[in-house]
Amino acid sequence: GQQLNQSPQSMFIQEGEDVSMNCTSSSIFNTWLWYKQDPGEGPVLLIALYKAGELTSNGRLTAQFGITRKDSFLNISASIPSDVGIYFCASNTGGFKTIFGAGTRLFVKA
Amino acid sequence: NAGVTQTPKFRVLKTGQSMTLLCAQDMNHEYMYWYRQDPGMGLRLIHYSVGEGTTAKGEVPDGYNVSRLKKQNFLLGLESAAPSQTSVYFCASSYSRLADTQYFGPGTRLTVL
Numbered sequence: 745g746q747q748l749n750q751s752p753q754s755m756f757i758q759e760g761e762d763v764s765m766n767c768t769s770s771s772i773f774n775t776w777l778w779y780k781q782d783p784g785e786g787p788v789l790l791i792a793l794y795k796a797g798e799l800t801s802n803g804r805l806t807a808q809f810g811i812t813r814k815d816s817f818l819n820i821s822a823s824i825p826s827d828v829g830i831y832f833c834a835s836n837t838g839g840f841k842t843i844f845g846a847g848t849r850l851f852v853k854a
Numbered sequence: 855n856a857g858v859t860q861t862p863k864f865r866v867l868k869t870g871q872s873m874t875l876l877c878a879q880d881m882n883h884e885y886m887y888w889y890r891q892d893p894g895m896g897l898r899l900i901h902y903s904v905g906e907g908t909t910a911k912g913e914v915p916d917g918y919n920v921s922r923l924k925k926q927n928f929l930l931g932l933e934s935a936a937p938s939q940t941s942v943y944f945c946a947s948s949y950s951r952l953a954d955t956q957y958f959g960p961g962t963r964l965t966v967l
Contacts, residue, residue: 753894775954784961785961786944786960787897834897839951840885840902840904840951841913843913844896844898845896846896847896
C-alpha cells in the first residue's frame, strides 16, 4: 500500500542551528502536509502544499513539494527550544483518508 | 471555543473489558475521524464520519465500533479490549473533506493489560 517514509527518525541539534527533514514515497501525491506534535498533544498543521515545485513558508519553517510529486522537504531555520516535538508529513490518498509518515523527532539543546 | 476535546485522557483496561472514548467538537464540523498512534508509526485512520448518523471504515477498523448520533460527538467503542489495542487515540474534525482542514484533539492514552 501507499507509504510515507520520513528521515531522519530523530535529530539532536543545538539551539540556533538549521534543520532539514524529508518525506518520500514510491507513490505520487497531490497534496503534502506537515504537522507538528508537541508532547502530550495532538498534531497541529504547519504547512500545506498543493502543487509540484511549490515552496511555502510559515515563519522560520519552509516546506517544498517535490517536482516528482513523490517527496517533500521541511526546513526549520535558527531552531529554538520550543521547536522540540515530532514532525509528521502526511498526504491525502483520496476521499477522506490521510496517511502519515512515522515522524521525525526533534530535540533542541539550549 | 474548546475545539476538539477527548474523554478520558488516560485509561487502563484489562483484556476483555469494554469502554467508550468520547470526542466532542464545538466548531460545527461535518467530518470527524478517529486515529490511533503507535510508537514508531504515523497516525492510522480507524473510522470516520461524514455527517451525523453516518460512519465508515478507515485503514484499521477491526475491533472498534463508532457512532455519530449527534453532529458534535463521535464515539469510539472497544467491545472486548485486547493488548494490541494499547495505543494513543486521537480524534479529529474538519469542515471539508480536505486533509489540511483537520483539527486534532489532545489524545487518549489507552493501556490494555
